[in-house]
Amino acid sequence: MHKLQLPISEDAIRQLKVGDVVSISGVMMTARDAAHKYMVEEEAPEVADYLREGMIYHCGPVVKKDGEKYAFVAAGPTTSIREEPYQATVMKKYSVRGVIGKGGMEGKTLAACKEFGAVYLSAIGGLATILAKSVKEVKAVHKLEEFGVPEAMWVIEVEDFPAVVTMDAHGDSLHDDILAKSKGTYDKLLGD
Amino acid sequence: MATLAEHFLELIRRTSTNLPPDIIAGLRKAADREGDSAAGTTLTQMLSNVDQSSKGFTPLCQDTGTPIFYVDYGPDYRQKGITEAIEKAAVLATEKYYLRPNAVDSVTGKNSGNNLGEGFPSIHFHEVDENGIRARLMLKGGGSENVGAQYRLPDGRLKAGRDLEGVRRCVIDAVHQAQGKGCSPGTVGVGIGGDRTSGFTESKEQLFRMLDDTNENSELAALEERLYGELNQLGIGPMGFGGKTTVLGVKIGARHRVPASFFVSISYVCWAYRRGTMTLRGEEVSYA
Numbered sequence: 001m002h003k004l005q006l007p008i009s010e011d012a013i014r015q016l017k018v019g020d021v022v023s024i025s026g027v028m029m030t031a032r033d034a035a036h037k038y039m040v041e042e043e044a045p046e047v048a049d050y051l052r053e054g055m056i057y058h059c060g061p062v063v064k065k066d067g068e069k070y071a072f073v074a075a076g077p078t079t080s081i082r083e084e085p086y087q088a089t090v091m092k093k094y095s096v097r098g099v100i101g102k103g104g105m106e107g108k109t110l111a112a113c114k115e116f117g118a119v120y121l122s123a124i125g126g127l128a129t130i131l132a133k134s135v136k137e138v139k140a141v142h143k144l145e146e147f148g149v150p151e152a153m154w155v156i157e158v159e160d161f162p163a164v165v166t167m168d169a170h171g172d173s174l175h176d177d178i179l180a181k182s183k184g185t186y187d188k189l190l191g192d
Numbered sequence: 193m194a195t196l197a198e199h200f201l202e203l204i205r206r207t208s209t210n211l212p213p214d215i216i217a218g219l220r221k222a223a224d225r226e227g228d229s230a231a232g233t234t235l236t237q238m239l240s241n242v243d244q245s246s247k248g249f250t251p252l253c254q255d256t257g258t259p260i261f262y263v264d265y266g267p268d269y270r271q272k273g274i275t276e277a278i279e280k281a282a283v284l285a286t287e288k289y290y291l292r293p294n295a296v297d298s299v300t301g302k303n304s305g306n307n308l309g310e311g312f313p314s315i316h317f318h319e320v321d322e323n324g325i326r327a328r329l330m331l332k333g334g335g336s337e338n339v340g341a342q343y344r345l346p347d348g349r350l351k352a353g354r355d356l357e358g359v360r361r362c363v364i365d366a367v368h369q370a371q372g373k374g375c376s377p378g379t380v381g382v383g384i385g386g387d388r389t390s391g392f393t394e395s396k397e398q399l400f401r402m403l404d405d406t407n408e409n410s411e412l413a414a415l416e417e418r419l420y421g422e423l424n425q426l427g428i429g430p431m432g433f434g435g436k437t438t439v440l441g442v443k444i445g446a447r448h449r450v451p452a453s454f455f456v457s458i459s460y461v462c463w464a465y466r467r468g469t470m471t472l473r474g475e476e477v478s479y480a
Contacts, residue, residue, distance in 0.1 A: 019230075034301075062254050062292045073289045074245075074254035079335045079373055102431065103335070103373035124237055124431055125335065125375035126253040126464035129245040148303030149293050150254075162237075164230070164433070178434050179371060182426040186368045189422050190350065190361055 004098075007053035010117035013097045016165045018172045022121065024161040027139065028055040028100075032078055034151040035143070036086035039094065046142055050155050051094035055121075058083065058101030060150030061132070070138040072156065074128035077102040080120070088112035100163055104175030113169050120167035122174075134161040196273070199470055199477050200281035200327070201288075206479055207329050207468035208256050208290045210246040214403040215379075215440070215465045222377060222430075222437040231435025235377075238430070238463055249290070253464040255333035256291045259313040260396070262330075266323040274325065278315060282307040291331075316393075324473040328400055336378060336462040339370035340395075342388065345454040354454045356415055359384055359444070360422075362456040367423050367439065372432015375462035379403065379441045380423070383457040385449035391457030398443035399461050407444065416442045430463070440465075 002016065006026025016022070029050045031039065038044060061075040080101030083090075087109045090096060097118050099109075102125040113119055123131060140155040147153075166174040194202075211219075219239055226232035245252035259282060263274055283306045285291040295309035296302070307313065320326075343362040345354045350365055352358035363382060370378070383394030407413035419442040429435025440463070449455070469480045 060254060060292070062251055062256070062289050064289050074251040074292070076254050078255065079338065081373065102375070103371070104432065122431065122433070124234055124241075125372075126255075126333075126462060127237060127241045128252055128254040129248065129250045130237065130241045132250070132254075133244075148296070148305065150303070166433075174434075175371070175432065178428060178432055181434075182368055182371070182428050185426050186364060189364050189425070 006055055008097050009053065010097065013117050013119055014169045016119050016168055017170065018165055018168050018174050020165040022163050022165060024055065024163060025159045027155060027157050028057050030057045030059045030061065030154040030156065032058055032060055032151055033082055034147045035153045036083045036090060038143070040086045040089050047153055048094055051096050053095060053097050055098035055100060056096055058099065061154065063149055070141065072132040072135040072138065075132040075135060076126050076128040077123040079103045080105050084109060091116050091118050104166055104173065110167050110171060110173055113167055114171050117169050119165050119169060121163040122166040123163045131161065134158050196277035197280040197284070199472060200278050201284050203327060203329050203468055203470040203479060204259065204281055204285040205249065205290045207331055207466050208251045209249050211242050211252065211465060212467060216242065218403045218440040219463065222440065226435050226437060229435065230433045231429045231437060234430040234433060235437070251290060251292070253333055254292055255335065256294060257331040257333045258294065259291065259307065260330045260332060261313060261315045262318070262328040263315060264318045264320045264326040266320055268323045269325055271317050275315060278313060279308055282313050327470045329468050330396070330399065331466040333462055333464065336374040336460050339374035340459045341366040341369070342391065342458070343456040345456060356411060359456050360415060360419060363419050363442065363458060364422060366458045368426060370460055371428055374460045375464065376428055376432060377430055377437045377440045377463050378460045379443065379465055380439055381459040381461065382442065382444040384444065384446040386447035386455060387453065388455060390447055391455040392459065394445045394447050395457045395459040398445045399459060400467060401443045403441045412444045412446065416444055
């Protein structure tokens with residue numbers, strides 16, 4: 001188990017390998033479809049500080065409002081592949097060191113991980129209650145009115161957030177490995 | 193006396209914060225089989241998440257999906273009143289955080305904020321002779337819905353002809369393409385035949401069957417069993433991390449088709465397989 005504290009250095013990230021189980025603490029930010037489009041097409045100075053040497057969490061949470069305070073109720077990862085067209089640019093532009101989601105990403109993001117020193121981490125899809133409990137505080141929210149609750153950019157402080165490195169900065173991807181292995185069986189099953 | 197809307201609210205709460213017993217049993221069996229491995233740990237955490245969600249009344253997955261209702265109603269009820277009760281329950285469930293606000297205007301991109309919108313929630317009515325209501329609810333997340341697929345046979349790429357062997361090839365292809373993206377281990381609902389709409393309807397109907405039941409059609413039962421074994425050989429595993437458990441089950445139904453068309457419609461439901469039933473007879477209400 002690797003304990004990761006955010007913000008995190010490029011050096012520390014480059015030491016991680018596919019299969020490493022990690023526990024993340026510190027400040028990160030949720031971002032999904034609308035947020036990625038926004039971060040690429042416009043400047044996003046209001047979130048730049050959170051992203052530098054930090055991590056993005058692909059998540060559209062259920063959020064409870066208590067007076068002026070927000071709290072995460074359910075917060076598992078969303079499918080990451082939708083951000084494939086944007087992720088490499090976001091990593092470079094905002095010096096992001098890690099992206100957490102589910103299902104994995106493809107070549108463009110894998111190349112960006114290697115070039116800029118970043119990793120892709122998988123959280124367990126649907127693990128919404130457990131992962132929400134690791135969110136200790138909602139520090140800020142951006143674009144809530146415009147994007148709606150699931151798509152807004154939530155700045156959160158997490159403690160011992162569990163994830164697994166599935167794409168590393170050395171060009172390795174667990175998703176590519178599993179795809180290749182399963183393709184072998186697929187060909188056999190569909191063989192005449 | 194509880195109102196109809198309150199019964200629907202309770203159905204939503206139960207469905208969003210817990211899993212049916214047959215699915216939990218399926219996940220437990222899979223966790224035992226995988227043992228001490230990444231796949232086993234993943235399944236154990238999934239089960240722990242279900243346990244904590246049901247105790248704290250929190251959604252076990254934040255994607256509470258499209259609420260899809262299938263309502264059988266007797267002569268003592270009207271569709272209009274049932275629709276109003278379901279809509280009221282959806283708004284209340286959103287306020288109580290049992291549902292995430294999930295209804296997005298497809299033209300403007302604006303989230304309605306209360307789970308109401310054009311065709312949202314989705315309600316299918318069926319009139320029956322018996323008084324009362326039997327309402328089935330499925331909360332199906334977007335990730336699993338996105339990996340569903342529809343094939344038109346014959347399919348040259350898959351060498352799939354218009355027979356059950358062709359259907360088998362389509363199902364293997366769809367599950368292989370899904371990899372872990374639909375939150376495996378999933379359950380696969382298959383609709384053979386029909387038209388493009390009714391084929392998908394059949395595939396979703398199949399997902400209301402119990403995981404351990406046996407298809408009444410012996411040919412389809414044999415195909416289900418064969419596919420269950422074959423899909424679990426793919427090695428995709430829980431969340432696509434690798435392992436012996438890629439699917440929990442395969443459920444296949446068939447509808448008559450026009451001679452010119454042969455569709456195979458596939459709906460994939462994630463491990464967080466949220467379905468529930470509320471039955472109302474007079475004042476007697478029960479949930480399953």
